[in-house]
Amino acid sequence: xxxxxxxxxxxxxxxxxxxxxxxxxxxxxxxxxxxxxxxxxxxxxxxxxxxxxxxxxxxxxxxxxxxxxxxxxxxxxxxxxxxxxxxxxxxxxxxxxxxxxxxxxxxxxxxxxxxxxxxxxxxxxxxxxxxxxxxxxxxxxxxxxxxxxxxxxxxxxxxxxxxxxxxxxxxxxxxxxxxxxxxxxxxxxxxxxxxxxxxxxxxxxxxxxxxxxxxxxxxxxxxxxxxxxxxxxxxxxxxxxxxxxxxxxxxxxxxxxxxxxxxxxxxxxxxxxxxxxxxxxxxxxxxxxx
Numbered sequence: 001x002x003x004x005x006x007x008x009x010x011x012x013x014x015x016x017x018x019x020x021x022x023x024x025x026x027x028x029x030x031x032x033x034x035x036x037x038x039x040x041x042x043x044x045x046x047x048x049x050x051x052x053x054x055x056x057x058x059x060x061x062x063x064x065x066x067x068x069x070x071x072x073x074x075x076x077x078x079x080x081x082x083x084x085x086x087x088x089x090x091x092x093x094x095x096x097x098x099x100x101x102x103x104x105x106x107x108x109x110x111x112x113x114x115x116x117x118x119x120x121x122x123x124x125x126x127x128x129x130x131x132x133x134x135x136x137x138x139x140x141x142x143x144x145x146x147x148x149x150x151x152x153x154x155x156x157x158x159x160x161x162x163x164x165x166x167x168x169x170x171x172x173x174x175x176x177x178x179x180x181x182x183x184x185x186x187x188x189x190x191x192x193x194x195x196x197x198x199x200x201x202x203x204x205x206x207x208x209x210x211x212x213x214x215x216x217x218x219x220x221x222x223x224x225x226x227x228x229x230x231x232x233x234x235x236x237x238x239x240x241x242x243x244x245x246x247x248x249x250x251x252x253x254x255x256x257x258x259x260x261x262x263x264x265x266x267x268x269x270x271x272x273x274x275x276x277x278x279x280x281x282x283x284x285x286x287x288x289x290x
Contacts, residue, residue, distance in 0.1 A: 002043040002045075003104070003105050003106070006288060007042070007043055007288065008041070008042040008043065008108070008281065008284035008285040008287070008288040008289075009042065009043045009044075009045050009106050009108070009284065010037050010042050010043070010044055010045065010106075010108045010109065010110055010277065010280045010281050010284050011045050011046075011047055011056075011097055011098075011100075011101035011104075011106045011108065011109040011110075011139070012030075012033055012034070012037075012044055012045065012046040012047065012097070012109070012110060012111075012277070013046075013047065013091075013092050013093065013094060013096075013097040013109075013111050014046060014047060014048040014058065014063075014066060014090075014091040014092050014097075015074055015091045015092060015093050015094075015096075016029065016030070016111070016112060016273065017029075017030050017046075017063060017066050017067050017091060018066050018067070018069070018072040018074070018091035019072070019074055019091060019251045020112065020251065020254065020269070021266060021269060021270075022255070022258070022266070023067055023068055024067075025266050025270065026067045027063065027064055027067040028270070029269075029270050029273055029274070030046065030063050030067065031060075031063075032270070032273075032274055032277075033110065033273055033274060033277040034046065034277075036274050036277040036278050036281070037110070037277050037278075037280070037281040040278060040281035040282055040285060041281070041285055042280075042281035042284050042285055043057075044057070044277075045057040045101070045104075045106060046058040046063060047092050047096075047097050047100045047101060048062065048066060048089070048090065048091060048092060049073075049075055049080075049083050049084065049088070049089065049090030049091075049092065050062065050087075050088075050089050050090070051087050052084050052085070052087045053084070054080075054084070054100050054103070054104075056100065056101075056104045056106070066089065066091060069089060072089045072090065072091050073088050073089065073090045073091070074090075074091060074093060074247050075090035075091060075092045075093065075096040076092075076093045076095045076096045076129045076130075076133075076247075077095050077096060077099050077129055077133060078129070079096070080096060080099065080100075093115070093129070093130065094109075094111050094114050094115060094128075094130040094133070094141065094143075095115075095128070095129040095130045095132070095133035097109060097111070098130075098133050098134070098137045098139045098141065098210065099133060099137060101139055102137050102138060102139055106139070107138070107139055107140060107200070107204070107284070107287065108139070108140050108142070108280050108281075108283055108284040108287070109139050109140065109141050109142070109280065110141075110142045110143075110273075110276045110277040110279075110280035110281075111141060111142070111143050111273075111276065112143065112144060112147075112177070112269055112272055112273050112276065113143050113144050113145055113146050113147040113148075113177040113272075114128070114130045114131070114134070114141060114143050114145075114146050114147070114212065115128025115129070115130040115131070115146070115147065115150070115250065116128050116130070116131060116146040116147070116150040116151070116152070116154075116155030116158070117131070117150060117151045117154035117155045117157075117158055118149075118150055118151065118249070119149070119150065119151045119236065120151075121151060121154060124245070126245065126246070126249070127158065128150075131155070131158050131159060131162065131164070132162070133210065134159065134162070134164045134209065134210035134211075134212065135159075135162035135163060135164055135209055135210065136209050136210070137209055137210055138203070138204050138208070138209050138210065139210055139211075140200050140210070140211040140213060140280075140283065141210060141211065141212050141213070142169075142213045142215060142276045142277075142279050142280035142283065143212065143213070143214060143215070143276060144175045144177050144214070144215055144216065144217050144272040144275070144276060145174050145175035145176055145177055145182065145214045145216075146174075146176075146177065147177050147250065147254075148176050148177040148178050148179060148228060148229075148232060149232050149235070149236065149250065149253045149254070149257075152174060152176060152182050152184055153184060156174060156184060159212070163208070163209075164209070164210055164211070164212060165188060165199075165203070165211050165212065166186055166188065166212045166214055167186075167188050167189070167190050167196065167199070167211065167212065167213045167214065168186040168188065168189040168190070168214055169189075169190060169191075169196075169213050169214060169215045169216075169279065170189070170190075170191050170215075170216075171186070171189065171214070171215075171216050172185060172186060172189055173185055173186060174186055174214055175214050175215065175216040175217065176225075177217070177272070178217065178222065178223040178228055178265055178268045178269070178272075179217070179222055179223055179224075179225045179228065180216035180217055180219060180222045181216070186214070190213075193282050193283060193286045194286055194290075196213065196283055196286070197283060197286035197287040197290050198290065199211070200283070200287055201287065201290065213279070213283065215272075215275060215276055215279050217268060217271060217272040217275065218271055218272070218275055220271075221267065221268050221271035221272070222268065223261070223264060223265065223268050227261075228257070228261070228265070231256070231257045231260040231261055231265075232253065232257060234256070234260065235252070235253040235256035235257055235260070236253060238256060239252055239253060239256075254269075
């Protein structure tokens with residue numbers, strides 16, 4: 001086993017395959033992220049659930065089946081035992097993947113963007129379980145910030161309140177998923193892999209929990225903020241009119257934005273996912289060799 005051999009392992013979520021991207025982009029990015037991690041000398045471990053078991057490192061057939069299957073359960077912490085008990089197929093969210101990775105002894109995880117505080121949460125109380133998981137599970141999450149459809153300012157406030165460090169990776173502002181800059185400054189920035197690995201080790205030696213490393217989308221793939229915001233606002237209005245909320249909201253809005261931007265957001269999503277996988281592998285390698 002890679003962990004027993006002391007190798008660097010990077011967890012990958014499966015909701016991006018089952019719910020985040022349409023076919024065939026979902027299968028393409030799943031394979032591309034795994035290949036990127038292997039090219040850096042680390043071991044990818046895509047996490048999913050099937051037949052009453054947590055799969056740590058889905059094989060190619062399992063990934064391809066998940067990519068085309070309908071009605072796959074979206075699994076966060078609250079859904080884990082239910083999905084295992086029923087034997088259903090489950091795709092793990094950021095929170096679900098963190099939890100399963102921690103149970104398996106995996107410290108590093110690459111995703112696209114974390115969930116967060118939704119717009120209008122002051123009345124809806126719609127706050128992603130990802131944030132709570134970060135405050136209690138010792139896994140480093142490499143991401144392009146939080147999804148642009150969220151209230152990013154309140155998301156950062158929540159993370160600060162719950163003691164979750166948000167490290168700007170070679171940047172001074174919180175990235176906004178498809179957009180490299182949100183206008184929201186970060187108080188902590190790092191530029192070298194060795195220091196980041198040392199920070200992670202100290203964090204966990206102190207008994208502290210999750211870490212966010214926020215990597216901006218590569219500039220050549222970043223979207224323009226203004227038209228993207230218009231697409232998001234239109235999608236959120238449509239969702240409200242149709243009564244779409246809860247776990248169904250984010251996949252719906254991302255799908256609507258992809259249609260409005262004629263696929264530009266899908267290409268941006270793929271680029272940031274691969275970039276995050278590359279850096280997560282480098283962080284895991286540095287941690288394993290310190």
